[in-house]
Amino acid sequence: MNAFAEFIAPPDADHTRPPAVLQVVPRLVTGGVERGTVEVAAALVQAGWKAVVASSGGLMVHDIERAGATHITLPLASKNPLVMRRNIRHLRAVIEQHEIDIVHARSRAPAWSAFYAARDAKRHFVTTFHNVYGSETKLKRRYNAVMARGERVIAISEFVARHAAAQYGVGPDRLRMIHRGVDVSRFDPEAVNPERLISLARAWRLDDSRPVIMLPGRLTRWKGHFDLVEAVTLLGRRDVQCLLVGGDMDRPDYRNELAARIEERGLGGVFHMVGDCRDMPAAYMLADVVISASSEPEGFGRVSVEAQAMGRPVVATDHGGSRETVLPGSTGWLVPPRDHMALAEAIASALSLGVAARIALADRARAHVLAHFQSRAMCDATIGVYEEILFPDLVRTEARSDEGAEAVA
Numbered sequence: 001m002n003a004f005a006e007f008i009a010p011p012d013a014d015h016t017r018p019p020a021v022l023q024v025v026p027r028l029v030t031g032g033v034e035r036g037t038v039e040v041a042a043a044l045v046q047a048g049w050k051a052v053v054a055s056s057g058g059l060m061v062h063d064i065e066r067a068g069a070t071h072i073t074l075p076l077a078s079k080n081p082l083v084m085r086r087n088i089r090h091l092r093a094v095i096e097q098h099e100i101d102i103v104h105a106r107s108r109a110p111a112w113s114a115f116y117a118a119r120d121a122k123r124h125f126v127t128t129f130h131n132v133y134g135s136e137t138k139l140k141r142r143y144n145a146v147m148a149r150g151e152r153v154i155a156i157s158e159f160v161a162r163h164a165a166a167q168y169g170v171g172p173d174r175l176r177m178i179h180r181g182v183d184v185s186r187f188d189p190e191a192v193n194p195e196r197l198i199s200l201a202r203a204w205r206l207d208d209s210r211p212v213i214m215l216p217g218r219l220t221r222w223k224g225h226f227d228l229v230e231a232v233t234l235l236g237r238r239d240v241q242c243l244l245v246g247g248d249m250d251r252p253d254y255r256n257e258l259a260a261r262i263e264e265r266g267l268g269g270v271f272h273m274v275g276d277c278r279d280m281p282a283a284y285m286l287a288d289v290v291i292s293a294s295s296e297p298e299g300f301g302r303v304s305v306e307a308q309a310m311g312r313p314v315v316a317t318d319h320g321g322s323r324e325t326v327l328p329g330s331t332g333w334l335v336p337p338r339d340h341m342a343l344a345e346a347i348a349s350a351l352s353l354g355v356a357a358r359i360a361l362a363d364r365a366r367a368h369v370l371a372h373f374q375s376r377a378m379c380d381a382t383i384g385v386y387e388e389i390l391f392p393d394l395v396r397t398e399a400r401s402d403e404g405a406e407a408v409a
Contacts, residue, residue: 019390020050022100024091024114026077026107028058029249030276031218032302033106033130035060036156036180036378040104042067043379052098054091054110059276070098076110084113091117102126102386108133111146124389128154131299132163132320144168152385156180156300157321176385179324180300181378184370187281187309189362196282204274206286210241211351214287216280216303217294219248219255219273224293224317224337226261231293231343233265240270240351245283247276284310289350292316295337301325304332309369311362313350315343325373331365 021044028034037053041064044051051069055061056077064071074090075083091113095103103118104126105111111127118125127150135141147153148168154176155161161177164170185191206212213232217223225244232242248255255273262271277283284290290307292298297320304314304325314332316322326332333346353361387394 017099018049019101019386020052020099021102021104021386022052022054022091022094022098022114023104023106024076024110025053025055026110027056028053028060028064028071030059030247030278032180032300034058035302036128036375037106038063038067039181039183039375040379040382041069043376043383045069047383049383050098052094052100054094059278076113079109084109087113088116088120092121095121095123101390104128105147105150106130108144108147115146115149124151126150126152126154126385126389128156129160129164129299130156132160132167132297135167150174151389152176154178154382154385157324159297159321159324160299176381178378178381178385179373180302180305181373181375182302182306182309182369183375184309187284187306187369189285189311189366192282192285196279197285200277200279200282201286204243204272204286206241210239211288212286213240213242213289213291213347213351214245214283215242215291215293216245216277216283216306217292218246219244219251219258221254222294222296224291224295225258227293227295227338227340227343228291229258229261229265229267229271230340231347232267232270234340234344235347238267238270242267242271243283243287244271244273245275245277245280280306281310284312287312289313289315289347291343291347292322293337293343294320294322296320298322305369305373308332308365309373311366313353313358313361314365315346315350327364327368331361331368 023037025033025037038060041051041053045068053064053069054072054074056075057073061071072094074087100123102124103114105114106128115125127147129147133144135144148170153164153170153174155164158177215228284307290312292301292303294317300321304316304322307314308331314326316326316334317337318334319337326334328334335342335346
């Protein structure tokens with residue numbers, strides 16, 4: 001929809017200009033929140049909107065700028081109350097300078113600053129729940145509650161939507177469930193040339209004769225790295241290569257603890273911590289099975305969807321968003337969290353697939369992603385939420401038109 005002339009702009013703004021959206025995130029590192037932010041920014045630019053992203057910076061700032069969006073560097077990862085208060089003033093200036101119409105907060109700490117900046121500037125405020133939030137204390141619950149204060153509250157899965165509704169009282173008038181998606185043109189086996197595979201395999205010193213078990217994810221405890229170590233111990237095979245793909249976010253203590261456990265289990269020649277990877281499509285192509293062993297529920301489970309898009313068997317833990325993204329017995333396996341034996345057995349089943357069974361699974365997995373989890377659909381739905389707010393009369397008119405067409409049909 002490009003009905004800019006219909007747009008109800010802020011006071012003293014040019015009523016014919018394209019709408020502008022400011023997305024606010026803590027940082028732009030390699031994660032699901034960040035990837036979604038980049039994809040929505042690019043979609044806004046392609047649709048003729050103005051896209052601005054504010055964060056404390058990171059590797060993906062280049063992706064924002066390459067998409068034609070604007071990046072503003074602010075200390076938005078900080079939870080220091082004084083810094084958060086200063087961020088209100090800085091965001092208010094960004095809103096005024098870039099004539100922002102919608103402020104979209106994607107994480108709690110920056111959401112507080114974004115909420116007050118949007119309120120003071122009389123702009124629209126939208127939030128996205130990217131996962132369920134623990135609320136062990138009243139203070140923690142109050143801290144989390146800012147994510148429920150949007151005019152629209154987006155949840156990235158049915159699992160997260162139920163949480164937002166039950167725990168924070170977000171009603172159906174404001175709650176919108178939009179599954180996250182992946183770029184299926186990027187995550188496409190046909191798009192990965194052999195040179196990329198050879199380059200990555202050499203960098204990681206892989207042995208072509210040994211199957212690859214891959215767990216992508218930041219080196220943080222809840223991602224299940226220790227559970228995979230125990231499962232591979234039970235698997236009893238030393239002819240495999242287990243790749244832990246992800247950085248330690250400058251927290252070496254966990255990495256060192258994990259390395260010590262690997263050595264303790266006699267798996268020093270089996271496990272390899274390879275750090276961050278900028279070419280995940282090629283990485284998935286090197287894997288015989290991809291693991292998502294999170295001990296806490298994933299809000300969505302991007303790894304499982306990316307791996308399926310690349311036609312790779314997936315073993316994921318049976319909770320959270322994984323129940324919506326993995327089809328047990330068809331595109332992968334779901335196992336109880338922290339159940340090392342079940343994880344070992346599922347890995348063994350994946351590694352034992354014959355050529356024909358592996359090809360059939362790959363076809364089902366990619367078809368599943370194409371049907372339900374494309375980033376283009378996610379971006380279109382997100383822009384649709386923005387349009388609900390900015391063009392309510394137009395959206396209602398189109399909805400009535402669609403209903404009438406369906407009735408005639």
